Amino acid sequence: MTRIPSGWSRRTFLRSALATGALVVPGSGVLVGCATSGGGQEQTEGEVSDDNPLGVPTDSPLEIYIFNGGFGDKYATDVHEPMYKEKYPNAEIKHKAEVDIAGALQSRFVAGNPPDFVNNSGDGQIPLGQLVSDKQLYSLADLFDAPSWDDPSKKVRDTLVPGAVEEGTFGDTPYALHLALTIYGLWYNKALFDQHGWTPPTTWAEMTDLCKEIKGAGIAPWTYQGVHARYMTWPLLTMAAKHAGEDVLKAIDNLEEGAWAHEAIKESANALAGLKRSGFILEGTEGMDHIQAQGAWCEGKAAFVPCGSWLESEQVDVTPEGFEFAFMPEPVLSEDSALPKETLRATAGEPYVVPAAAKNPRGGLEYMRIMLSKEGARGFTEEVSSLTVVQGAADGLQLKPGLTSAQDALKTAGDNVINWRYQTWYQSMWNPGINAHIGDLLAGRMSVDEFSTACEAEAKKIRDDDSITKYTR
Template identity: 50%
Template sequence: MSRRGLLQGAAGTVAAGALAGCAMGGDESTDDAKGETSAENPLGVKEDAPLEVVIFNGGFGEEYAKAHEAMYSERYPKAEIKHSATQQIAETLQPRFVAGDPPDVVNNSGGSQIDFNGLVSQGALTDLGQLLDAPSLDDPARKVRDTLLPGIVDVGSYDGRFLSLNYAYSAYGIWYSRKLFDSKGWAYPKTWDDMIALCKTIKAAGIAPWTYPGKHARYMSWPILAAAGKAGGIEVIKAIDNLEPNAWKHESVRAAAEAYYQLAVDGFLQPGAEGMDHVQSQTEWCRGKAAFVSCGSWLENEQKAVIPPDFQMVVAPTPRLSNSDTMPFEAFRGTGSEPFIVPAKGKNVRGGLEYLRVMLSQKGASDFTRKVSSLTCVQGSSDGITLGPGLTSVTELIKASSGTAFTWLYSSYYRKLERERVDAATASLLAKRINAAQWCDEVQKSADEFAKDPAVKKYERP
């Protein structure tokens, strides 16, 4: 299972079907493992209560979780920890949720994750608000919520309740090779006019300006939406998240779609990219066959086997459509990924919350970064760690943004809308089967279908 699957996994057919037909139990916990609360034990963990943790065994593996479990054991040596890892989260755990016997902590990730819509609508998840208000493990005077990067609570909240801790932090942008650009004297473009001008220069040098995974074309919907948000402001993104009528037809969205459609029209996309998956297109980029690729900050780890030692990969924000954009050039899409949940029917809910508190400590977070080459949602947890060029550029991106990072939530609220409908429409756009206006129409039609479907639980982003 690839890193991409980790971050963008959709609910499988098994999970969606089972959730639609089976009651998952209310959100009233059956947890009777309660200890005395104190300054050392603010969540009231019962020191000898067993804890069961299930990890998605994808690109991150499971060793990082074993380290977190060891930290938990140091605090509660009498507690027996049952650890397991699988790529089949839904197939393995769906029957246990239905039976009211789920684990205490679940890393609900991957292509076979359990559908969040079903989990939320049936009250199967513990509200993590008490974790946010608990003191951090590192500084009792500081709440856990105050140690998190911006946007982490938003992306894990449904109906105003914080139900999913997205532990990894992903920055999305446009990647290029600093070595290539320095050798050619090229500067990364900050506006779309500059991007088109540079693409002409790159093509003349015998290099494809852009490559992309045509089999997962939603990767290119990310810079389109980022450009739209930067042009029109966060309200444009919120309208999309809230399934508002004509949200995808907003002038900023249309202008962004027109911009990226221009890459196809002007021949700036690598020939053959339409038939590539993410690994193939990224490998072509690593081999110098293309100058730009759209991806998240897992790219360095995902391509570590093929990146030339002196490649110097760098991520940059999407160019502004014009200098009159609402957001600055430095604004980028940054969001949490790799969701962890505490089932409401777990036997040791308090232990599950404490386990997440351990994960959110500086030690727990920095250890994760060292082991898997990914940032976490904990502020400052990568300080002092030697990072690769890609992750170093991500930390520089975050710092330069000065708090202007933003994200969208529709892909979390309505995952199939992105993974099926937006994906297909974007593939057609870049293959020139439809134009930008038609892309807006197609995606809006799909969003309207979700909005009108009574079987789809709706969420409102404030």
């Protein structure tokens, strides 16, 4: 598989090729023409009817790429693809599972011959903002305005939870479908807490007192995914927003000067950095990846770990008998917080896109419509133990204890649900940018003020780069 030449950033690789209209594939000596926004590709479209509202060519092949990560690809091969095949028996489905989506597909995007449907996820994700600004993605507007699979009297968009469409929208156009509904917070072993009589804290003062007690019992209070320190930006921003209100997050998303220097950001950063200063973090955490840190937590070496609601599914093969996954929102920094203690972050995640130059983009949209059916969403939840953005799809399902715990917390939060967009809009600001700095903060290599200044510099890079499209909310 062709790789990006050493020393090139993904943006340089894609934009340089697009600027010249051609790409020399490394190692091949072949000059490949570039087709953008579907140009240069034969895009067939079938007859629109009540049974085929998106005009799918019923006998055209559909090429699908699925990220082979925490969710695997069985939900595609065992649920969604059979549903598509049942409706379009003459359409051949070409399925491929990949760990590194960029490594597998970036050159195909540039060459103008991408697949019809891509699960653009994982560490090898092609930045969505980059794909959008380079006009490499097909608009999903027709999908969301199409009749839903289950009830033709409802549009697809009206069957989804609030914010689901907006999560994949850039400017006024939706370009990505985020299927998984992820709830973010802190996780603990309820069986361990019951054994010791520990109560999950709701304030940071309670957290500090409990950490002392946990440490006294010979257990590290916290661990985190050290190599992927971005996991700790989630409690950082959530606690800051709970402390001072959601405008803190909007300022960050809008690249406002001084957003990362807000007092709430600094207070939250100081609280998390204090875990290191107080010896509350499992020794060696800084060098652990997510598998090692979460594995140590499952072994009872640490009491808390930050993660999304995919955690239980991801740990299924290493969870000891008697372990009981339980979720809690991050504690508030003070009793007079702007948002209630129950406030949490939940967002549509796991992005799926249809490339602009796909040969069968209408088939890609129809595949998404299937995913957003009750049957498709329910099958996803059953297969990967994750909620979806489809309203009511999980009703009646016997969910695992951890997922049930997270879902209960979401119901308790009600309208007090927050999210931010900068990591989707400006991926380089997010990673390595802010993520590298949170790692330095937690390892004690950077003070809170230095962290704030470094994050401000990352935002300034994006703000001052005229080549990057800016978004606001």
